[in-house]
Amino acid sequence: MEGDIGLWGVPLAILGGAIRVSTPFIFVSLGETITERSGRINLGLEGTLVFGAMAAYAIAVETGSPWIGVLAAMVAGAGFGLLHGWICSFPKVNDIAVGIALMLFGMGLAFFFGKPYIQPSAPNLPAIPLGDWSSLPQVRAALNVNVLFLVGAALALALWWAFKNTKIGLIVRVVGDSADAARAMGLSPNTVRLFATAAGGALAAIGGAYLSLYYPGSWNERLSSGQGLMAVALVIFARWNPLGCFAAALLFGGAGALGPALQSVGVTQGYYLFYAAPYVLTLIVMIAASSPGRALAGAPGELSITR
Amino acid sequence: MNAQTVPAVGVEAIGMTMRFGGFTALDDVTVKVPAGSFHALLGENGAGKSTLVKCMMGFYTPTSGDMVVNGREAVIASPKDAGALGLGMVYQHFTLVPSLTGEENLVISRENAPAVIDWGKERRDLKSFMERMPFKIPLEQPVSALAAGEKQKLEIVKQLYLGRRFLVLDEPTSVLTPGEAEEMLGLVRGMTRRGELTVLMISHKFHEVTAFADDVSVLRKGKLTGRGRVANLDRRKMAAMMIGDQAIAALDQRAPTPADAVSVLEVNAVKAKDRSGLKSIEIDGLKVKAGEIVGVAGVSGNGQKEFLEVLAGQRAREAGEIRVKNASYEATREQSRKLNVRFIPEEPLRNACAPKMTVAENIAFRTFDLDKDGKPASWISARAIRDYATSLIAQFKVKTASLSSPIQSLSGGNVQRAVLARELSGAVDLLIVSNPCFGLDFAAVAEIRARIMKARNGGAAVLLMSEDLDELLELSDRILVMSDGQLVYETPIAQADLHVIGEHMAGKH
Ligand SMILES: Nc1ncnc2c1ncn2[C@@H]1O[C@H](COP(=O)(O)OP(=O)(O)OP(=O)(O)O)[C@@H](O)[C@H]1O
Ligand SMILES: [Mg+2]
Numbered sequence: 149m150e151g152d153i154g155l156w157g158v159p160l161a162i163l164g165g166a167i168r169v170s171t172p173f174i175f176v177s178l179g180e181t182i183t184e185r186s187g188r189i190n191l192g193l194e195g196t197l198v199f200g201a202m203a204a205y206a207i208a209v210e211t212g213s214p215w216i217g218v219l220a221a222m223v224a225g226a227g228f229g230l231l232h233g234w235i236c237s238f239p240k241v242n243d244i245a246v247g248i249a250l251m252l253f254g255m256g257l258a259f260f261f262g263k264p265y266i267q268p269s270a271p272n273l274p275a276i277p278l279g280d281w282s283s284l285p286q287v288r289a290a291l292n293v294n295v296l297f298l299v300g301a302a303l304a305l306a307l308w309w310a311f312k313n314t315k316i317g318l319i320v321r322v323v324g325d326s327a328d329a330a331r332a333m334g335l336s337p338n339t340v341r342l343f344a345t346a347a348g349g350a351l352a353a354i355g356g357a358y359l360s361l362y363y364p365g366s367w368n369e370r371l372s373s374g375q376g377l378m379a380v381a382l383v384i385f386a387r388w389n390p391l392g393c394f395a396a397a398l399l400f401g402g403a404g405a406l407g408p409a410l411q412s413v414g415v416t417q418g419y420y421l422f423y424a425a426p427y428v429l430t431l432i433v434m435i436a437a438s439s440p441g442r443a444l445a446g447a448p449g450e451l452s453i454t455r
Numbered sequence: 456m457n458a459q460t461v462p463a464v465g466v467e468a469i470g471m472t473m474r475f476g477g478f479t480a481l482d483d484v485t486v487k488v489p490a491g492s493f494h495a496l497l498g499e500n501g502a503g504k505s506t507l508v509k510c511m512m513g514f515y516t517p518t519s520g521d522m523v524v525n526g527r528e529a530v531i532a533s534p535k536d537a538g539a540l541g542l543g544m545v546y547q548h549f550t551l552v553p554s555l556t557g558e559e560n561l562v563i564s565r566e567n568a569p570a571v572i573d574w575g576k577e578r579r580d581l582k583s584f585m586e587r588m589p590f591k592i593p594l595e596q597p598v599s600a601l602a603a604g605e606k607q608k609l610e611i612v613k614q615l616y617l618g619r620r621f622l623v624l625d626e627p628t629s630v631l632t633p634g635e636a637e638e639m640l641g642l643v644r645g646m647t648r649r650g651e652l653t654v655l656m657i658s659h660k661f662h663e664v665t666a667f668a669d670d671v672s673v674l675r676k677g678k679l680t681g682r683g684r685v686a687n688l689d690r691r692k693m694a695a696m697m698i699g700d701q702a703i704a705a706l707d708q709r710a711p712t713p714a715d716a717v718s719v720l721e722v723n724a725v726k727a728k729d730r731s732g733l734k735s736i737e738i739d740g741l742k743v744k745a746g747e748i749v750g751v752a753g754v755s756g757n758g759q760k761e762f763l764e765v766l767a768g769q770r771a772r773e774a775g776e777i778r779v780k781n782a783s784y785e786a787t788r789e790q791s792r793k794l795n796v797r798f799i800p801e802e803p804l805r806n807a808c809a810p811k812m813t814v815a816e817n818i819a820f821r822t823f824d825l826d827k828d829g830k831p832a833s834w835i836s837a838r839a840i841r842d843y844a845t846s847l848i849a850q851f852k853v854k855t856a857s858l859s860s861p862i863q864s865l866s867g868g869n870v871q872r873a874v875l876a877r878e879l880s881g882a883v884d885l886l887i888v889s890n891p892c893f894g895l896d897f898a899a900v901a902e903i904r905a906r907i908m909k910a911r912n913g914g915a916a917v918l919l920m921s922e923d924l925d926e927l928l929e930l931s932d933r934i935l936v937m938s939d940g941q942l943v944y945e946t947p948i949a950q951a952d953l954h955v956i957g958e959h960m961a962g963k964h
Contacts, residue, residue, distance in 0.1 A: 315570050318555070318563040325554045332514075332550040333564055334535030449553060 157286055158409045164290030165405020166398045167297055168363050172197065172355035173397035174300035176379035177386065178307060179351030181393055183229075184383055185311065186344035187324035187337065187450030188236060191247030193352040194376025195254020196228045200353025201360035202262035205367035208270035214361045217270065218296075221353040228254055229349025233342035243452055251376070265367050273362045296358050303351075304394035311390070320344055324448035337450075352376060381430055387446040403429045463653040464525055464541045464621040465490035468511050471520035473503075475864075478856035480506045481517070482677045488621070488670075490525070491650040493643075495664040495685070496657045497697055498674035499896040500868020501854035504657045507674065508623045512537045512544045524621075538566070543619030545610045545627055549598075557594035557601070557609055561616050588612055590639070602756055607631060608639065615652075624656040628663060629894050640667045659896045661690045673697055694897065704902040710746070710912040712932060717780075718742040719885050719916035722766075725775030729761045729940060735773070736761050736940035745884070748907070748917040750931030751942075752924060754960050758940035759920045760801070763889050766918075767798050769806075779885055792821070795884035799891055803874040810863035814855050815844035817862045818877050851876035852902075867894045875903060883910050889920040904930060924953065938962045 176193050183190045190196075200221035208217030232250055236243045276298070279291030310317040323330045323340040330337050355375065360367045382400060386392030407422035466488050473481035481503045488494040498504045510517040513531040522529045524540050531537050534544075551560050562568055562577050581594060590608040598606060607627060614622055622643070628636035644667045646652040658664055664671060665685060673681040673696040681696030722741040729736055736758040743749045753759050764770035766777065768786025777784045779794045790796070800806040808817050816823070819840040826832040844858055853872045855865055862870060871891070878886070888907065892900045907930060911917050920937075921927050927934055934951050936944040936959040944959040946952070 312559075313572050313574065315563065315568045315572065318559055318568075318572070321555060321559075322552045322563060325552045326550070329550045329552045332534055332546070334533060334538070446554070 160290045161409030162402045166402035169404045170397040170401030171297045172375045175355035176352045177382040177393040179348035180383045183348035185324045186320045186341045192250030195251035196352045197356040197376040199254040199258040200356030202258040204357030205360040206265045214273045218357045221357040222350040225349040225353025226346045229346035233345035237338040304390045307390035463490040467523040469521045474518045484679045492669045493647045493654045495668035495671040501866040502674040503677040541620040543614035544623040551598045553599035621653045704905040712746045716744040721778040723776045727772045743916040747932040750927035750934045751920040753937035797878040799888045801890040813859045815858040818844040847876040883915045886917045
């Protein structure tokens with residue numbers, strides 16, 4: 149009976165899938181949380197993610213170190229963030245429009261520079277086998293956790309703490325909630341937002357690096373399936389709370405693993421419907437959590453979608 | 456941060472001039488406020504009071520003019536510079552960050568806030584600081600959950616916490632109850648007496664000026680028109696400095712309501728959730744007849760705002776019916792046009808205007824899509840909008856730099872006038888008004904009350920919600936009291952007793 153655990157395989161596969169699939173969502177949504185908490189929306193993170201994936205892969209191929217690849221992705225992502233923040237600092241520029249333009253720009257640029265790297269293979273990011281205590285291969289597979297997932301979890305906790313307990317965290321919230329109040333305090337909203345967007349870009353690019361350097365673990369033009377965009381929805385779903393982002397990303401990852409998991413235990417019909425589970429789930433939660441009589445609780449007051 | 460050791464700061468603004476484009480909002484104004492004095496700044500709406508103090512605080516860069524702080528010339532290019540010199544301001548609108556708690560607001564506003572905040576220590580410090588303040592404010596709640604009065608106190612506490620020793624208060628009591636106002640100004644007055652603080656207060660209330668201020672300066676149309684010791688001036692003299700020899704609008708005689716007057720507004724068993732979503736408001740059997748003013752009294756936050764929103768169609772009702780002239784009323788544009796229903800909500804800039812659109816466009820909101828015969832127009836004429844706005848601006852004396860200024864650039868009182876102009880023009884059968892005189896100078900108050908009375912005498916049914924009991928007693932035919940989301944008491948004006956009304960407002964019954 150070694151290895152055959154029957155229907156128990158489904159929750160295990162979902163857990164493993166949640167951990168594996170959620171990592172890019174965690175990073176992009178945490179990045180977007182920082183940006184949105186400062187009062188800007190950066191819809192360009194999808195482009196940043198794809199460019200980050202390409203940059204990480206290319207640098208990892210060239211240097212042989214996946215970590216230098218991640219670092220390169222962060223630099224590139226911060227660059228995209230700075231560009232977004234800088235353009236938005238001009239009067240009468242709409243952050244959403246700029247974001248969409250930068251999304252297409254980032255993807256186009258990534259495809260252009262990424263052509264030569266579709267063939268070569270890069271060293272992967274390491275994973276920690278947390279499931280070694282078990283003799284079941286399914287458990288080992290599910291608990292083979294990438295380092296970046298743990299970093300993401302720690303980062304969510306750190307951000308949640310920092311928004312309450314550090315000067316920088318409070319300043320970001322002040323700027324995001326009331327630009328007037330920020331100016332009265334002598335803060336420059338544009339500067340704070342510039343750096344918040346850069347930080348958001350850097351984090352989103354780590355999400356991309358994870359895609360190309362771990363799971364699925366190769367670079368091609370169809371690498372991202374909209375993670376960068378879905379993560380923006382996750383942020384709203386998580387009410388701009390970093391811990392909420394982490395939970396939402398896990399939930400989303402788990403729902404995404406539902407289809408493959410059912411398939412693996414021998415369900416042959418209709419499992420493909422479950423591939424749509426994450427999207428359906430998001431819609432359901434969004435509708436359930438909304439109310440016509442109440443403003444979006446927790447939304448930063450300066451966001452162009454809530455103002 | 457030590458209230459005892461740092462002495463008050465004296466400030467002089469010399470020859471301040473401020474132009475917005477071609478419009479001179481401030482013309483060579485000099486105001487001297489010696490250390491430890493309490494100085495009042497008077498003037499009609501749009502006189503330039505807020506502009507003057509914003510120039511002093513570095514929020515605006517004046518076209519010309521100098522600042523002298525403690526006898527020395529000072530360069531104040533930003534509010535930060537002003538803060539470094541010990542100058543602070545409580546703005547007419549709140550500058551607290553709504554989603555942050557009181558504690559967070561205080562600590563982060565400090566110049567030397569630590570990179571990592573030790574909340575244990577900060578809370579202890581705040582506690583001992585608050586012990587020296589007579590205000591009790593729940594500091595651990597988000598500011599958005601505080602009542603207006605609490606926010607105002609927190610604004611003042613914040614300035615004192617930051618060690619500011621010259622404080623500008625821009626209409627600090629407009630959101631406070633008389634008791635709260637008295638208490639707050641008394642404290643501030645005490646601090647000036649002890650030489651710990653200097654105050655420059657903008658106010659429209661003469662009784663506050665007489666009771667608390669040492670000196671007064673008066674602005675009119677951007678010019679300094681008078682100054683002196685409050686002790687040597689009376690209300691009449693101050694009023695004359697403010698408005699010159701302009702006549703004050705007199706209230707029309709109250710025409711008797713015809714015995715057979717039909718009820719225009721009927722509210723039957725209406726239920727709706729309040730702002731928090733936890734409590735509900737229930738209004739039943741409210742009738743307002745043509746040619747009468749029904750006043751609704753109540754301490755703010757007892758559901759008046761929600762009731763108004765239900766009437767205006769801004770808040771969904773869960774049950775019940777609203778009827779206007781015997782037709783079910785759902786607050787659509789078409790219905791309100793057909794039934795001649797008009798609204799003047801509180802905070803008109805937020806609730807009745809598109810702040811970034813022009814004054815002319817805002818004034819034309821009710822009529823822009825109609826042609827001369829009142830039929831839907833297929834082509835909207837910018838000229839018609841401008842002509843219409845021009846005549847109403849003249850009629851209602853709205854002071855604006857131009858027709859195409861965004862309405863948010865108008866002074867608070869003038870936004871109010873612009874909305875009144877829009878809502879009181881044309882045939883009005885039902886007028887629903889909330890706190891119409893909030894933040895207006897005395898001449899404007901008299902004028903607006905006169906216009907409401909005129910509308911009533913002209914046969915309009917008026918529902919007037921107000922936190923100002925004097926206003927209700929002056930205007931209403933009947934007074935209702937709203938408490939805890941319900942109408943709990945009704946009295947005809949002839950039998951109205953302030954004490955009984957007050958007790959019902961406080962929920963003692
Ligand atoms: N940013 C601006 N741009 C253009 N005009 C302005 C601006 N700020 C103020 N004004 C104009 O300057 C004049 C003075 O405005 P201010 O706000 O100083 O009046 P105020 O005396 O404070 O009136 P209130 O009692 O109603 O508050 C007004 O006519 C106003 O329209
Ligand atoms: Mg003002």
